[in-house]
Each structure stands twice: as structure tokens, then as C-alpha cells.
Amino acid sequence: MGILTGQGTAFQIGKETTWGAAVAPTQAINFLNESLKLAVERKEEDTLVGSKTSRAMDIMKRSVAGDFGLIMKPGNVGLLFALSLGEEADPVEDPEKTGVFEHRFSPVSSGLLYSLPSFTAVIDRHTAVKKYTGLKVESLKIEAKAGDYLRASLSVKGKDEESGTKNSALSVPDTKAYRFAGGVCEFNSAAIGSVKSVSLDYVNTLDEGEQTISSGLNGTEPEPQDRKITVTVETDYDATAEGIRESDYKTDTTVDIRLRFESPTEIVTGTKHAFEILLPHVAITDCSPNVSGKEKLKLTITGTALETTSDEAVEIVLFDGQGTAYLG
Numbered sequence: 230m231g232i233l234t235g236q237g238t239a240f241q242i243g244k245e246t247t248w249g250a251a252v253a254p255t256q257a258i259n260f261l262n263e264s265l266k267l268a269v270e271r272k273e274e275d276t277l278v279g280s281k282t283s284r285a286m287d288i289m290k291r292s293v294a295g296d297f298g299l300i301m302k303p304g305n306v307g308l309l310f311a312l313s314l315g316e317e318a319d320p321v322e323d324p325e326k327t328g329v330f331e332h333r334f335s336p337v338s339s340g341l342l343y344s345l346p347s348f349t350a351v352i353d354r355h356t357a358v359k360k361y362t363g364l365k366v367e368s369l370k371i372e373a374k375a376g377d378y379l380r381a382s383l384s385v386k387g388k389d390e391e392s393g394t395k396n397s398a399l400s401v402p403d404t405k406a407y408r409f410a411g412g413v414c415e416f417n418s419a420a421i422g423s424v425k426s427v428s429l430d431y432v433n434t435l436d437e438g439e440q441t442i443s444s445g446l447n448g449t450e451p452e453p454q455d456r457k458i459t460v461t462v463e464t465d466y467d468a469t470a471e472g473i474r475e476s477d478y479k480t481d482t483t484v485d486i487r488l489r490f491e492s493p494t495e496i497v498t499g500t501k502h503a504f505e506i507l508l509p510h511v512a513i514t515d516c517s518p519n520v521s522g523k524e525k526l527k528l529t530i531t532g533t534a535l536e537t538t539s540d541e542a543v544e545i546v547l548f549d550g551q552g553t554a555y556l557g
Contacts, residue, residue: 249363265295293387303502304402363388374426458534478516
């Protein structure tokens with residue numbers, strides 16, 4: 230008798246037009262793991278008629294939450310950036326390189342006229358195929374470290390679970406993954422060459438959604454609140470790192486951080502797939518060097534991204550060959 234393993238399972242997504250209204254998947258994700266689950270809240274009937282136990286426990290609410298992780302590749306990150314941040318400028322073609330487009334993503338505005346986009350996920354777990362509707366990104370974490378691919382993990386909240394159908398026509402990207410090697414980390418336009426790892430944590434702080442008389446067993450559509458954006462950089466504790474500590478951590482200033490990562494796969498000859506994370510105003514919140522043993526001295530720099538009247542707290546700029554918007 231055979232056994233079922235994670236090999237050969239599938240994770241597919243599609244952007245919804247209306248929150249919670251399921252759509253067919255349009256993109257297959259080369260995922261590493263997932264933990265999406267339906268939460269069913271039951272309430273015990275607290276009458277006194279049962280002489281030994283309660284006589285009823287009925288469903289009062291249904292919701293979905295969980296996480297999934299992936300290796301970041303050209304062909305899967307664009308839609309995920311758009312779903313995570315929520316706002317996308319019109320793509321711009323490079324005037325000197327036909328077929329190379331710039332996509333710029335930023336945090337969606339708050340208010341009645343704005344909404345974080347939602348998506349449907351279809352997961353084939355061999356025994357059954359399920360679809361999860363009304364998913365919104367609670368948080369996005371991007372990790373880059375020496376000797377590894379770039380990895381992303383997303384936490385989501387959603388509306389409900391239903392039986393699903395996998396789109397057999399979809400396949401995962403065959404491009405090469407983004408990787409740490411050859412990346413760029415700049416503080417105030419100065420490259421920091423001794424960086425060992427970088428991570429970005431972007432949190433939408435979704436509200437829980439309220440259950441109303443018209444929402445049935447589900448809550449209302451959740452929306453982002455105060456965004457929390459944290460960047461962490463591990464580097465050698467050298468003169469450059471000490472300079473950052475003295476000039477940016479110990480003073481009331483912010484630092485402009487730029488990160489760039491590339492895939493070996495080219496969009497057109499001579500131009501690789503790439504993306505940049507722009508954080509123009511980062512307040513350094515921790516920058517403490519310590520000696521933990523005989524190992525090489527390192528410094529972990531942690532900062533919080535801030536917005537200004539003229540600048541977003543964060544922008545992600547993607548360079549690829551797609552001429553249409555991911556949120557279009």
C-alpha cells in the first residue's frame with residue numbers, strides 16, 4: 230500500500246474581483262509548505278435541560294487562516310507583491326530595452342475608497358482538493374541569506390473553505406530563483422559588502438472582520454490597519470558597521486536603505502530579472518555589537534520603515550517582461 234507525501238501536491242492562486250467570490254486559479258506557486266485551515270467556531274447550548282451533558286453545540290462562525298512559504302522566482306513574485314502591498318502603478322517599459330517593464334508596488338491607502346485585494350487559493354493535497362476564498366495577506370516576510378535562494382513566507386486570513394478544482398493547465402515557473410549572491414544592500418547609497426543576511430517583515434495588521442446579521446457564518450471583509458515594516462541586516466562588525474551605529478543609531482536620524490536581488494534568468498539579452506526593496510526613511514531601533522565567543526564579530530541592524538509626506542514607507546520595484554499590471 231502506498232503512502233501520501235507532500236511530493237506532487239499543488240498550490241495555485243487567483244486574484245478575486247469580489248471578496249470571497251471564488252475564482253479559478255491563474256498561477257501555480259512553487260511552494261515549500263502550507264498550513265491553511267478552516268476554523269469552525271461552535272457554541273454550546275447552555276440550557277439546563279441536559280441532565281448529564283449539553284444537548285447541542287452548533288456552528289456560529291467559519292473563517293480561514295494559515296501560512297505558506299515559497300522559493301522566490303520570476304513568474305510568481307509579481308502577483309504576491311501586489312496582493313501583499315495592495316497598490317500598483319502602471320507598468321513602465323524601459324525606453325532603452327524593449328520588453329523590459331518596471332512594476333512599482335506600495336502600501337494601499339486606508340479609507341472607504343481603498344481595499345487590499347483578495348485571492349482564492351486551490352490546494353491539491355492528494356486525498357482532496359480544497360479552495361480557500363477571500364484570502365488577504367496579513368504579513369509578508371522575505372529572507373535572503375548567504376548561500377541560499379530568496380525565500381518568502383506569507384500569513385493570510387480568509388473567508389471560507391470549499392471543494393476545489395485544480396487548474397491542470399498551470400505549471401510552476403521554470404525560471405531560476407532569485408538568490409542572495411550578487412545582491413546589493415545600500416545604506417544612504419553606500420554599498421555594504423559584508424552583509425550576511427537580510428530580512429523584510431511587512432505586516433498589514435488586518436482587522437478581524439465583524440460578524441453581522443447579513444454576513445451569515447462568516448465575518449465581514451478585513452482591511453489593513455497601521456502597517457508595520459521592519460528590516461533586519463546582519464553584517465560584519467567592522468568600521469562601516471560602526472559608522473552606521475554612530476551616525477544613524479545613536480542620533481535622531483533615519484537611513485535610506487535599498488536592497489536589490491537578481492535571478493540568473495534574463496528578461497532580454499543582457500538584462501536579468503530583478504527586484505528592489507526601497508526603504509527611504511528607516512529608524513534604526515537596534516544596533517548592538519556583542520562578543521559571543523571565538524566567532525567572527527557580527528552586528529545585527531534592525532530598523533522600522535517610516536513614511537513621510539512625499540515618500541512611501543516601502544516600495545517594491547519589480548523588473549520583468551510582463552507589460553500588464555498584476556492587479557489589472
